Amino acid sequence: MNVWRRLSGRRRAVALAGASALVAGGLVTLPVTAAHAATQCDVTYTTNDWQGGFTANITIRNVGDAISSWTLGFTFPDANQRLVQGWSARWSQSGRNVTAQSESWNGNLATGASTSIGFNGSWSGSNPKPTSFAVNGVTCNGGTPPTTTPPTTTPPTTTPPTTTPPTTPPPTTTPPTTPPGTKVDNPYVGARGYVNPEWKAKAESVSGGNRISNTPTGVWLDRIAAIEGTDNSQSNGPMGLRDHLDEALRQNAQYIQVVIYNLPGRDCAALASNGELKADELPKYKAQYIDPIAAIQADPKYRNLRIINIIEIDSLPNLVTNTSGNPGGTAMCDTVKANGAYVNGVGYALAKLGAISNVYNYIDAGHHGWLGWDSNFTPTAQILRQAAGASGATVNHVHGFITNTANYSALREPYAKVTDSVNGQSVRQSKWIDWNQYNDELSFAQAFRQELVRQGFPNSIGMLIDTSRNGWGGPNRPTAAGPTTNVNTYVDGGRIDRRIHKGNWCNQSGAGLGERPKAAPESGIDAYVWIKPPGESDGSSREIPNNDGKGFDRMCDPTYTGNARNGNSMSGALPDAPISGAWFPAQLSELMRNAYPPLS
Numbered sequence: 001m002n003v004w005r006r007l008s009g010r011r012r013a014v015a016l017a018g019a020s021a022l023v024a025g026g027l028v029t030l031p032v033t034a035a036h037a038a039t040q041c042d043v044t045y046t047t048n049d050w051q052g053g054f055t056a057n058i059t060i061r062n063v064g065d066a067i068s069s070w071t072l073g074f075t076f077p078d079a080n081q082r083l084v085q086g087w088s089a090r091w092s093q094s095g096r097n098v099t100a101q102s103e104s105w106n107g108n109l110a111t112g113a114s115t116s117i118g119f120n121g122s123w124s125g126s127n128p129k130p131t132s133f134a135v136n137g138v139t140c141n142g143g144t145p146p147t148t149t150p151p152t153t154t155p156p157t158t159t160p161p162t163t164t165p166p167t168t169p170p171p172t173t174t175p176p177t178t179p180p181g182t183k184v185d186n187p188y189v190g191a192r193g194y195v196n197p198e199w200k201a202k203a204e205s206v207s208g209g210n211r212i213s214n215t216p217t218g219v220w221l222d223r224i225a226a227i228e229g230t231d232n233s234q235s236n237g238p239m240g241l242r243d244h245l246d247e248a249l250r251q252n253a254q255y256i257q258v259v260i261y262n263l264p265g266r267d268c269a270a271l272a273s274n275g276e277l278k279a280d281e282l283p284k285y286k287a288q289y290i291d292p293i294a295a296i297q298a299d300p301k302y303r304n305l306r307i308i309n310i311i312e313i314d315s316l317p318n319l320v321t322n323t324s325g326n327p328g329g330t331a332m333c334d335t336v337k338a339n340g341a342y343v344n345g346v347g348y349a350l351a352k353l354g355a356i357s358n359v360y361n362y363i364d365a366g367h368h369g370w371l372g373w374d375s376n377f378t379p380t381a382q383i384l385r386q387a388a389g390a391s392g393a394t395v396n397h398v399h400g401f402i403t404n405t406a407n408y409s410a411l412r413e414p415y416a417k418v419t420d421s422v423n424g425q426s427v428r429q430s431k432w433i434d435w436n437q438y439n440d441e442l443s444f445a446q447a448f449r450q451e452l453v454r455q456g457f458p459n460s461i462g463m464l465i466d467t468s469r470n471g472w473g474g475p476n477r478p479t480a481a482g483p484t485t486n487v488n489t490y491v492d493g494g495r496i497d498r499r500i501h502k503g504n505w506c507n508q509s510g511a512g513l514g515e516r517p518k519a520a521p522e523s524g525i526d527a528y529v530w531i532k533p534p535g536e537s538d539g540s541s542r543e544i545p546n547n548d549g550k551g552f553d554r555m556c557d558p559t560y561t562g563n564a565r566n567g568n569s570m571s572g573a574l575p576d577a578p579i580s581g582a583w584f585p586a587q588l589s590e591l592m593r594n595a596y597p598p599l600s
């Protein structure tokens, strides 16, 4: 049963309006005893266009009899319109004709049910929308009643049925109270993770993607609308939080990873993942974002599922490193530091979500190439501790921390350790390490854990490391240290991380998939996880208009020569990327090619 394909609030309202219209017209009273299945469909097709490219979002609504699979067909009006990459269906194009066949998980469409699919395309000249759509060979006419229209003399029913099915029966079991302290120490141990079908379908649309498509990845709630699921976004899909949780139950998954990512003034030091909430919208964050998420996560039907929340990527460390007085400090970081939006927002999220007995909060804690210097290390741990005491939160609402989320730092650098020296000089002096106390993510995460405990977090906290894109395999992976001519030749010749500069973070060229998710891989580490779904962009290579609040950050432009935060280096970004969160198949191909451990 595809339980996740719940009608969203808005779509449900439309469907009910449609039903009452039918009641008023008297059609509902006619028993439907069709001898053959009547296909009726309604398709909406919207696009976000930019010069030469577009993303199309399509909703197919079944207004005929229930179907168990569908094939959508339409014709591009212009000969230069091309399908580039689609998702949530098997897509193909022949001449101007485009076909999308349902996947196993979205083929069933009950009467009145909808499903959303989409694709990235290209155009030149103009990008007109197709004017006609067919499902299973039948042209969609938006649910106009079949040709055998009932006689107009049918008297309208005066009393609409009072028991309108289907209603979800209320749970018969009384919701359990949620005593604190019933959480397991490491929610990953012995537990099977949830596979997001939206990401899985996109991964499988890329050649070879089926080798990794059953990997658990993070479900990003990157705006309020993502709680219900969206139809009109370039960066997230139609499944909402309940859809994912229901699908997790169906998969018999034991944990699901949800990314809480919508702080007021989000991403204050960059532009690519700017969000929808303004710096002063903390009340909205609480009431319209965290509260509804907490209400869903607390539903007793999910109580046996471990819900792991990854709390607010790249936020609190920005208050330490990207406020005035720091190279590259921004006015927005100053604002959200001064008005408490980040500290209080994170505190509120921790308190609300952490009060639920099966929910585990892991706060984002940057990465070594950001926080590994003494000037950043302890102050960041202190601000994390401050947030865990704000808005009703306590340290007991925090299960642990995650590092390297959506970043590219190598797990280990066996040939360039900070304790190495060349001709009597510490390699910490090299341009690459630049006096950092750490040169890889594992050593940083373990040390930062201890610092967090020193700052007052319980000794039971565990770390996660996002290894989705830190593999750096392929033919250029070093197998020995570099030449001992000087510290730079030594470090540059032997380092696993082959970015141009550690401050580079957008769609890095040469990167590969890293360690597959694994529980308790090292001391102090609860798991290696894939929170950033591989193949989803970090940001667009050029300005792309969108409704998702996403800006254009030149760190995603491969021609950009950098700023103070990346040592004025080239960005190292892949070309032709869509906005952050949007599907970027060329990146997934690159990540698979350079996977380490390699893919078989």
Ligand code: BGC
Pocket: 220, 222, 235, 236, 272, 273, 532, 533, 536, 537, 538, 580, 581, 582
């Ligand atoms: C984007 C989100 C997206 C996430 C995962 C972030 O950079 O801002 O919209 O969901 O990446 O791809």
